[in-house]
Amino acid sequence: MSNSDIKDSITQTIDGLDATLREISLKIHDDPELGNREFHAYELLTRYLKEQGFNIVYGAAGMKTAFIAEYTNGPGRRVGFCSEYDALPGVGHGCGHNLIAIAGLACAIATKRLLEENKIHGTVVLFGTPAEESTSGKITFVKSGEVNKRVDVGMMLHPFAEDGLYANMLALDTLEVEFFGKQSHAGMAPWNGINAVDAIMQGFDNIAMLRQQILPTNRMHGIITDGGEAANVIPAHSAARFYARSVTREQLADLKARMENCFKAAAKATGCTYKMSWGPNGPVEDVFMNTTLAEYYKALMEEQGVKYLPRAEEEQIIGASTDMGNFSYAVPCIHPAYGIDTTATNHTKEFATAASTLKAHQNTLRAAKCLSLTAAHVYLSDTFYEAAVVDFKKGKTQ
Numbered sequence: 001m002s003n004s005d006i007k008d009s010i011t012q013t014i015d016g017l018d019a020t021l022r023e024i025s026l027k028i029h030d031d032p033e034l035g036n037r038e039f040h041a042y043e044l045l046t047r048y049l050k051e052q053g054f055n056i057v058y059g060a061a062g063m064k065t066a067f068i069a070e071y072t073n074g075p076g077r078r079v080g081f082c083s084e085y086d087a088l089p090g091v092g093h094g095c096g097h098n099l100i101a102i103a104g105l106a107c108a109i110a111t112k113r114l115l116e117e118n119k120i121h122g123t124v125v126l127f128g129t130p131a132e133e134s135t136s137g138k139i140t141f142v143k144s145g146e147v148n149k150r151v152d153v154g155m156m157l158h159p160f161a162e163d164g165l166y167a168n169m170l171a172l173d174t175l176e177v178e179f180f181g182k183q184s185h186a187g188m189a190p191w192n193g194i195n196a197v198d199a200i201m202q203g204f205d206n207i208a209m210l211r212q213q214i215l216p217t218n219r220m221h222g223i224i225t226d227g228g229e230a231a232n233v234i235p236a237h238s239a240a241r242f243y244a245r246s247v248t249r250e251q252l253a254d255l256k257a258r259m260e261n262c263f264k265a266a267a268k269a270t271g272c273t274y275k276m277s278w279g280p281n282g283p284v285e286d287v288f289m290n291t292t293l294a295e296y297y298k299a300l301m302e303e304q305g306v307k308y309l310p311r312a313e314e315e316q317i318i319g320a321s322t323d324m325g326n327f328s329y330a331v332p333c334i335h336p337a338y339g340i341d342t343t344a345t346n347h348t349k350e351f352a353t354a355a356s357t358l359k360a361h362q363n364t365l366r367a368a369k370c371l372s373l374t375a376a377h378v379y380l381s382d383t384f385y386e387a388a389v390v391d392f393k394k395g396k397t398q
Contacts, residue, residue, distance in 0.1 A: 006373065013113045017105070024048065028085055029352075035131025036134070041101065042067065042085070046069070054071050055070050061140050063130055063131075066128055068150070070150070071108075072115070073122070077122040077385060080151035091347060096360070099355055100156070103368045105126070106364075110368070110369075110372040111372055112124055120376060132322065135279075135280075138326050140281060153331055156324050156334075159360065160339060163301065163307070163308060163339045165297075165314065166315050167315070167319040169319045170318065171283055171286040172245045173252060174243055174278065177241075177242065178275045179196040179238045180237060180273045181271070184233075185234070186231065187232060196238040198270045198272075199267055199270040206266060210258060215246070219244070220245075223240065224240050252283060285329050287325040291391050297336055301366075304366055304370065332388045334371075342360075
């Protein structure tokens with residue numbers, strides 16, 4: 001089977017889906033749903049995949065808005081793609097998950113077409129992964145064993161302002177902290193109270209001072225989720241939510257311990273008791289980009305006129321975080337960033353607006369064609385796949 005036959009099939013399939021994918025993208029974009037409540041997007045995507053002839057697992061891995069869509073033509077390698085579709089509170093699709101949703105659809109359907117035509121052999125899987133911005137549905141998929149059970153390689157696209165491959169996608173965990181004090185009248189008898197908000201504020205100050213003594217690639221940021229109810233009452237309860245981020249999971253473990261000490265010290269200084277807990281699903285891992293897969297995809301994108309910074313420069317960039325990192329430590333993975341013709345940064349209303357444009361849609365389909373071609377090479381070339389496995393087994397180096 002010639003490469004031109006594979007390329008022609010993928011191009012024709014995705015071009016043929018253009019109008020439908022645009023319609024699905026805009027429906028998801030215009031009805032932004034928060035994590036684990038993406039009922040409209042879930043129904044829209046699973047219904048379409050069912051119509052396309054995929055076998056669907058509804059409510060996959062115990063998540064009510066997660067799905068697995070699968071098609072096989074028999075023994076062979078197994079490639080999994082991911083679709084995301086949750087939005088951000090107050091921002092909408094400021095991370096372009098409407099585009100990630102259709103990128104996954106495009107890749108899965110194009111790969112299915114190759115399987116139907118017997119141009120490749122094996123299985124294609126599309127994971128519908130909810131709540132990337134909150135409870136990290138991909139972590140649940142990995143923990144459930146569905147990822148290793150179903151696929152040999154994982155792939156996903158993500159829109160950004162620029163195209164890139166090797167920027168650092170940070171490991172992340174979420175800290176919930178509460179302080180418990182004692183109520184009293186703030187004017188009449190403040191000395192009888194123990195101020196839980198003082199503890200929260202002291203914790204924030206401790207975090208601020210710690211920033212001088214941590215790696216410049218670390219990130220700590222948070223909000224007060226309970227700061228008292230009345231100014232004339234010494235508050236007996238306060239709460240905050242913090243994110244900790246680091247370049248590697250090992251660095252994250254160290255940062256988490258130091259952050260805990262900031263809040264323990266605040267409790268001791270104010271006389272409060274405290275409760276702390278990290279994310280119940282476990283940390284989001286840093287992304288372990290597979291070099292073999294990434295360089296093949298990069299060459300295809302460069303043929304389309306896309307330009308990339310040298311790898312050494314990209315590796316100096318500190319990016320965001322994604323639960324695709326957890327996939328990347330389970331199986332060989334790539335998570336390319338592609339530009340959508342905007343200068344806006346992710347998680348802004350400006351980026352949400354850009355994610356609805358025709359140019360963003362066109363760039364999504366261009367990247368999806370290149371990712372589908374990369375997947376096809378996994379099926380077709382033993383040497384290529386084995387090299388990707390070798391990269392994976394070497395482990396990530398920093």
